[in-house]
Amino acid sequence: MIKIISNQTFDEERSLYNIKNTEVLNCKFEGPADGESVLKECRNFSVNKCSFSLRYPMWHAKKFLLKASSMDDKTRAPLWYCRDGEITGCDIQGIKCLRECRNISVDKCHIVSPEFGWRCKGVKITNSTIDAMYFLFESKDVEIENLNMTGKYSFQYMKNLSIKNSNLDTKDAFWHSKNIVVENSIVKGEYLGWFSENLTFINCKIIGTQPLCYCKNLKLINCTMENTDLSFEYSEVEADIIGHIDSVKNPKSGTIVADSVGEIISEDAIMKCKGKVLIREEKMTA
Numbered sequence: 001m002i003k004i005i006s007n008q009t010f011d012e013e014r015s016l017y018n019i020k021n022t023e024v025l026n027c028k029f030e031g032p033a034d035g036e037s038v039l040k041e042c043r044n045f046s047v048n049k050c051s052f053s054l055r056y057p058m059w060h061a062k063k064f065l066l067k068a069s070s071m072d073d074k075t076r077a078p079l080w081y082c083r084d085g086e087i088t089g090c091d092i093q094g095i096k097c098l099r100e101c102r103n104i105s106v107d108k109c110h111i112v113s114p115e116f117g118w119r120c121k122g123v124k125i126t127n128s129t130i131d132a133m134y135f136l137f138e139s140k141d142v143e144i145e146n147l148n149m150t151g152k153y154s155f156q157y158m159k160n161l162s163i164k165n166s167n168l169d170t171k172d173a174f175w176h177s178k179n180i181v182v183e184n185s186i187v188k189g190e191y192l193g194w195f196s197e198n199l200t201f202i203n204c205k206i207i208g209t210q211p212l213c214y215c216k217n218l219k220l221i222n223c224t225m226e227n228t229d230l231s232f233e234y235s236e237v238e239a240d241i242i243g244h245i246d247s248v249k250n251p252k253s254g255t256i257v258a259d260s261v262g263e264i265i266s267e268d269a270i271m272k273c274k275g276k277v278l279i280r281e282e283k284m285t286a
Contacts, residue, residue, distance in 0.1 A: 011035050011054065020044055029054050052094075058082065066090055071097075073112075079104075098123070114151075117142075135170070136161075152189075155180070171208075174199060193218070212237070218254075225258075232256060234271060251275025 003022045010016065011031025016024065018041045029038045030053035039047070039058045046065040047058075055076045058066070064085040071078050075094035079085075082101045089108045097113040098104065103122040109129075116132035117123060120139040127146045135154035136142060142158065147166040154170040155161060158177040163185055171189040174180055174196050183202045192211035193199050199212075200219040207226045212218055213233040220239035225231065229246040232239070237251055241258035248256060249265040250273040257278045264277050 010038055013037065014040055017041060018043070022046075023048065024050060026050065029057060052078065056080070061085060229262075230265070232275070234269075234273070235275075237275065248277050251277070 004025060005016070005022060005027065006025040007027065009028040009031060011029070011033040013035035015035060015038045020043045022045045024045065024047045027050045029050065034054065036055045037059060038054055039061065041060045042064065044063045046067065047069055048067045050069045052071040053074045055074065057071065057075055058079045059081055061079065061082045062084055066085065066087045068089045070091045071094050073093040077096040077099065078092065078094040079097055079101060080099040082104060084103045087104065087106045087109060092109065092111045092113060095113055096115045097111065098117045098120055101120045104120065105124045106128055107126045111128065111130045114133040116130060117136040117139055122141050123139060124143045125147055129148045132151045133153060134156065135149065135151055136158055138157045140159045142161045144162065144166060145164045149166065150169045152171040154168070154173045155177055156175045159179055161177065161180045163182045166185045168185060169188045172191050173187065173189055174193040176195045177199065178197045180196065180199045181202070182204055184204065186205045188207040190208045190210065192206065192208060193215055195214045196218070197216040199215060201223050202221045204223045205226065206223060206228060209227065210230045211228050212231060212235055215235040215237060218235050218237040220241060223241055224243045225241055225245050227246060230249045231245055231247065232251040233249045234252045237254040237256060239256040241256065243258070244260045244262065245258045247263040247265060248261055250269045252271065252273050253275050255276045255278060257280055259280050261277060261279065266273070
């Protein structure tokens with residue numbers, strides 16, 4: 001039997017600790033007691049149309065639904081160590097949302113949370129807007145579709161990431177990450193993808209200075225590049241670029257094909273660089 005807790009206000013420490021098989025509806029978590037961990041260690045529960053203004057509201061939660069609710073900037077570290085949860089239609093403003101969580105879906109949410117999603121596994125994000133520094137740091141097995149993302153240093157030290165139909169405005173993205181596929185997306189930011197391994201862009205627009213250096217097994221398929229000077233330095237790369245590249249510098253290996261290249265720089269290399277840069281007309285003639 002499902003228990004319902006509705007239309008109440010809670011502000012005590014662990015006020016709904018370890019509830020099970022419960023729906024929490026139209027409740028407020030705020031008040032002078034300023035209690036932490038109001039929904040800690042809860043199981044098989046849903047939170048619907050609630051508002052939060054207390055620290056650490058949902059730690060160690062399992063099998064949960066958080067729906068149509070809000071967490072303001074006082075909800076520091078709102079969800080940590082959670083498993084098997086759905087977050088949908090929520091507005092979350094608390095720093096460090098999602099830490100070491102497993103099997104969490106995020107849909108139709110607006111989130112402003114520096115250090116969002118660190119060391120998580122099995123996260124799925126769809127139809128959402130997220131502003132975060134160090135977004136998804138050291139996370140694994142992540143799927144993203146229809147995301148508008150802003151913030152610096154995203155997707156660093158990640159493994160097994162798929163991104164589709166998204167707009168990413170981010171600096172230093174994908175550093176040291178492995179097994180990444182980005183499709184039908186816009187990726188804007190400086191120093192994209194340095195030190196990555198098995199990074200693939202398909203039908204993407206890449207914007208920003210000095211992208212894709214020191215990469216291993218880098219692939220670009222049917223992509224465009226804008227304001228991308230000093231590209232591909234010391235990278236192992238196979239790239240098919242539609243349009244222009246501002247400049248390419250010392251690619252380590254592989255072939256880069258484009259319609260035009262402003263400058264091909266082959267100088268001051270600190271390693272053997274045998275990568276080829278071909279203008280598409282030259283390739284067709286050959």
